[in-house]
Amino acid sequence: MLKDKNILLGVTGGIAAYKSPSIVSLLKKQGANVKVVMTDAACEFVTPLTFQTMSNKPVHVEMFNQLMNMDVEHISLAKWADVIVVAPCTANTIGKFANGICDNLLTTVLMASRSKIIIAPAMNTFMLNNKFNQENIKKLEELGVVVLDTQKDLLACNDVGAGKMLEPEEIVQAIDYELTEKDLRGKKFIITSGPTIEELDPVRYLTNHSSGKMGYALAREAKKRGATVTLISGPTSIEPPKVDEFVRIKSTQDMFNAVESRFNSVDVLIKAAAPADFKPKIYSEEKIKKTKSEDFNSIELEQNIDIAKHFGKIKGNKIVVGFAAESNDEINYGKGKLKAKNFDLIVVNNITKEGAGFKSDTNIASIIDKDENVESLNSMSKNDLANEILNRIRRLLQAR
Numbered sequence: 321m322l323k324d325k326n327i328l329l330g331v332t333g334g335i336a337a338y339k340s341p342s343i344v345s346l347l348k349k350q351g352a353n354v355k356v357v358m359t360d361a362a363c364e365f366v367t368p369l370t371f372q373t374m375s376n377k378p379v380h381v382e383m384f385n386q387l388m389n390m391d392v393e394h395i396s397l398a399k400w401a402d403v404i405v406v407a408p409c410t411a412n413t414i415g416k417f418a419n420g421i422c423d424n425l426l427t428t429v430l431m432a433s434r435s436k437i438i439i440a441p442a443m444n445t446f447m448l449n450n451k452f453n454q455e456n457i458k459k460l461e462e463l464g465v466v467v468l469d470t471q472k473d474l475l476a477c478n479d480v481g482a483g484k485m486l487e488p489e490e491i492v493q494a495i496d497y498e499l500t501e502k503d504l505r506g507k508k509f510i511i512t513s514g515p516t517i518e519e520l521d522p523v524r525y526l527t528n529h530s531s532g533k534m535g536y537a538l539a540r541e542a543k544k545r546g547a548t549v550t551l552i553s554g555p556t557s558i559e560p561p562k563v564d565e566f567v568r569i570k571s572t573q574d575m576f577n578a579v580e581s582r583f584n585s586v587d588v589l590i591k592a593a594a595p596a597d598f599k600p601k602i603y604s605e606e607k608i609k610k611t612k613s614e615d616f617n618s619i620e621l622e623q624n625i626d627i628a629k630h631f632g633k634i635k636g637n638k639i640v641v642g643f644a645a646e647s648n649d650e651i652n653y654g655k656g657k658l659k660a661k662n663f664d665l666i667v668v669n670n671i672t673k674e675g676a677g678f679k680s681d682t683n684i685a686s687i688i689d690k691d692e693n694v695e696s697l698n699s700m701s702k703n704d705l706a707n708e709i710l711n712r713i714r715r716l717l718q719a720r
């Protein structure tokens with residue numbers, strides 16, 4: 321989503337300036353164009369050469385030696401930027417910006433800008449909580465500036481408290497969020513993700529290789545696009561995205577119950593989970609002992625409820641999207657599953673292909689619609705695939 325976006329990074333004179341080159345690096349990795357403006361105080365902490373090297377562009381510091389280019393720099397930079405991010409943003413720059421002072425290149429660009437502005441404050445806790453600073457922040461928020469939170473931690477000045485700048489990854493996520501069109505605003509989604517586990521005894525269980533990555537990517541991207549998202553997830557080892565409601569479950573029956581109690585109020589159900597199809601017929605309250613293993617050389621299984629099929633059948637005008645992970649003949653299996661479970665779309669992939677399937681960060685999928693049109697997509701990140709799927713869901717929602 322940040323590809324080809326013009327991002328102007330303002331760096332001011334706080335100790336957290338040492339982290340700002342990482343922001344440039346993360347933005348560049350996502351395909352953004354980055355220019356950097358530094359205050360004189362920022363140059364005391366990190367050299368312009370560092371940012372010049374990271375951004376592959378000259379760094380802007382001076383107000384008055386730019387006319388050599390026949391270009392009024394503070395105006396052209398302000399016009400160029402899709403978004404201006406000041407990270408770190410000192411109490412001094414917050415104060416100047418909130419009070420219309422423009423006595424250096426950065427504050428003048430801020431004054432000339434009509435783009436979205438995000439600031440990432442970074443300062444000592446007492447400075448952060450200072451009444452003037454708090455009033456300045458409030459004023460900026462009222463003017464539409466996005467003021468990011470700070471972290472509570474041990475600060476460079478050895479005080480413990482709020483004021484530490486958010487991490488570069490979080491700042492980049494905030495930029496991405498602000499630049500993403502909110503085309504799913506007002507729509508409610510349930511997304512199921514990950515495996516489920518079926519317990520055999522207090523120690524052992526049956527499960528599968530699902531990592532939850534695809535469902536988490538869908539939840540993250542849907543949230544970014546303005547949807548209200550409930551993410552229902554089986555056990556995973558990855559960090560869940562920030563969503564409206566996160567529900568952790570264990571078994572397929574738990575997942576069914578969690579969907580059922582919320583299904584009526586949603587517009588879209590995406591079944592990206594891999595619920596266990598079978599469960600042990602008998603659960604042993606006590607750990608099955610090794611010595612008795614001759615008695616347990618087979619496990620009797622019974623079928624679990626088919627969650628996707630159940631909600632596909634009763635969906636009314638809700639959109640239900642399913643997934644099929646197959647090891648062969650995936651398109652035909654996918655078409656059969658789409659019909660049998662009354663999905664609006666099915667996303668199929670062949671888990672034996674390199675770069676596809678459970679644990680991978682990429683996927684190679686085909687999307688099949690109700691008319692059995694098959695769109696085969698190239699290998700792409702699970703985030704990009706999530707957006708491809710959401711684009712198709714948005715079209716279906718518009719056509720409802």
Ligand SMILES: Cc1cc2nc3c(=O)[nH]c(=O)nc-3n(C[C@H](O)[C@H](O)[C@H](O)COP(=O)(O)O)c2cc1C
Binds near residue numbers: 359
């Ligand atoms: C070692 C050191 C660390 C500083 N760290 C911060 C900081 O984290 N946040 C802040 O608001 N000011 C900090 N300051 C004070 C600013 O550098 C000072 O207010 C300066 O005028 C800011 O200028 P600028 O906003 O134009 O960059 C620090 C100063 C020094 C000497």
